[in-house]
Amino acid sequence: MIFIRGAAVLTMESPGVLYENGEILIEGQYITHVGPAGSASPPNDIDRIIDARGMLALPGLVNCHTHGAMTLLRSYADDLPLQRWLEEKIWPVEERLDPEDIYWGTMLCCLEMIRSGTTSFADMYFHMDQAARAVEKAGLRASLSRGMIGLSTGAGDALEESRHFIGEWHGAADGRITTMLGPHAPYTCPPDFLRKVMDMAAEVQVGIHIHLAETGKEVEDIRRQYGKRPVALMDELGLFAFPVLAAHCVHLDEEEINILAEKKVGVAHNPESNMKLASGIAPVTRLLEAGVLVGLGTDGPASNNNLDMMEEMRSAALLQKVATMDPVALPAFTALSMATVNGARVLGLHDVGLLKPGYKADIILINLHRPHLYPRHDLVAHLVYAAQSADVETVIVDGRVVMEKRQVLTVDEEEVYRQVSRRAERLAGRK
Ligand SMILES: CSC[C@H]1O[C@@H](n2cnc3c(O)ncnc32)[C@H](O)[C@@H]1O
Numbered sequence: 001m002i003f004i005r006g007a008a009v010l011t012m013e014s015p016g017v018l019y020e021n022g023e024i025l026i027e028g029q030y031i032t033h034v035g036p037a038g039s040a041s042p043p044n045d046i047d048r049i050i051d052a053r054g055m056l057a058l059p060g061l062v063n064c065h066t067h068g069a070m071t072l073l074r075s076y077a078d079d080l081p082l083q084r085w086l087e088e089k090i091w092p093v094e095e096r097l098d099p100e101d102i103y104w105g106t107m108l109c110c111l112e113m114i115r116s117g118t119t120s121f122a123d124m125y126f127h128m129d130q131a132a133r134a135v136e137k138a139g140l141r142a143s144l145s146r147g148m149i150g151l152s153t154g155a156g157d158a159l160e161e162s163r164h165f166i167g168e169w170h171g172a173a174d175g176r177i178t179t180m181l182g183p184h185a186p187y188t189c190p191p192d193f194l195r196k197v198m199d200m201a202a203e204v205q206v207g208i209h210i211h212l213a214e215t216g217k218e219v220e221d222i223r224r225q226y227g228k229r230p231v232a233l234m235d236e237l238g239l240f241a242f243p244v245l246a247a248h249c250v251h252l253d254e255e256e257i258n259i260l261a262e263k264k265v266g267v268a269h270n271p272e273s274n275m276k277l278a279s280g281i282a283p284v285t286r287l288l289e290a291g292v293l294v295g296l297g298t299d300g301p302a303s304n305n306n307l308d309m310m311e312e313m314r315s316a317a318l319l320q321k322v323a324t325m326d327p328v329a330l331p332a333f334t335a336l337s338m339a340t341v342n343g344a345r346v347l348g349l350h351d352v353g354l355l356k357p358g359y360k361a362d363i364i365l366i367n368l369h370r371p372h373l374y375p376r377h378d379l380v381a382h383l384v385y386a387a388q389s390a391d392v393e394t395v396i397v398d399g400r401v402v403m404e405k406r407q408v409l410t411v412d413e414e415e416v417y418r419q420v421s422r423r424a425e426r427l428a429g430r431k
């Protein structure tokens with residue numbers, strides 16, 4: 001049992017709920033009490049009291065779309081459009097990744113996430129049993145998908161590997177790990193392959209994580225090939241009968257926005273990757289108006305080039321303002337909701353993302369005693385427009401402290417740096 005006291009507590013239930021001097025009780029994996037100081041008499045059998053005076057407590061951040069082990073390829077290929085980036089640089093080097101690379105690359109991803117306040121993430125990549133091992137050890141929460149390129153000769157094997165991976169890991173690590181099927185995108189997964197994916201989703205009862213409508217080129221190529229735009233094509237195939245996590249959704253017409261709302265598709269908006277690859281600006285304001293559930297993601301660390309959700313919130317808010325020429329667009333509380341409770345819902349985690357009794361104890365403490373966080377007119381605005389990931393002081397996932405006073409407790413940082421440096425040298429052909 002952990003008792004946090006003295007923090008300002010932002011529950012994220014509604015914009016107004018902020019306890020200036022609050023307290024949180026954690027029993028096992030769950031939050032059992034949240035309120036102003038003195039609202040609960042702390043039980044006798046508390047294991048730890050965390051004195052959080054000068055801190056802001058809020059739900060851990062949720063990264064709805066990444067490729068964690070691509071930390072190994074950070075700054076390996078930059079300043080290219082998506083298709084050239086993938087075909088000329090990324091896919092050739094990914095051929096050389098081995099399972100241990102994925103373990104250490106994902107471990108680096110977990111380390112970066114813990115240090116920047118992310119407690120849950122959705123990952124699509126290869127050798128996912130190794131990614132799962134890293135997540136389990138680091139203590140994070142994740143929804144993991146074995147990425148599948150339907151056009152490749154190994155597509156059938158990838159599907160079988162997915163079935164095995166889901167059987168082994170869905171619900172593992174005390175429920176911190178969940179799984180999805182990961183067909184890469186409409187332009188790499190033709191309809192026949194997607195039908196097999198849907199058959200398997202029905203059989204093993206998991207959702208589907210896919211890149212969708214990321215670039216103008218994708219829309220044109222899919223329309224030329226199938227006579228429909230990507231979202232409309234996925235709808236016609238029946239993909240949205242399953243829980244779908246659709247990454248990007250940059251290029252949409254009104255009909256497609258309505259499909260996404262009606263079929264309750266969860267969208268992962270990745271503003272920095274979309275800017276860096278010049279893919280475009282997702283119509284987030286329109287999506288939200290239409291009632292689409294939108295979370296935030298970084299995309300892989302090779303197209304961002306970091307996993308910093310604090311930055312991503314700020315970028316999302318600023319980008320919508322400039323895209324709509326409306327300073328009211330995507331206000332701070334909306335950006336923070338996308339990065340917490342709404343992101344959790346996009347991942348199908350319905351007891352994650354709020355500080356509320358009955359919710360999983362995924363909590364971060366932000367050190368407010370920093371020059372860029374004074375004075376304190378509005379703490380929500382501070383989080384989105386002023387805070388930095390280095391302000392994250394303590395991170396709790398599933399009721400367990402994984403970082404305290406910026407010391408990560410679950411991962412040997414130096415060993416991770418040694419491993420990834422050596423492996424990245426080999427992958428880049430320098431050793
Ligand atoms: C099949 S595993 C995932 C696959 O996706 C590639 N990837 C990384 N970022 C993006 C992106 O923004 N759009 C499309 N594909 C992306 C990654 O390199 C893997 O090959």
Ligand SMILES: [Zn+2]
Binds near residue numbers: 065066
């Ligand atoms: Zn991606």
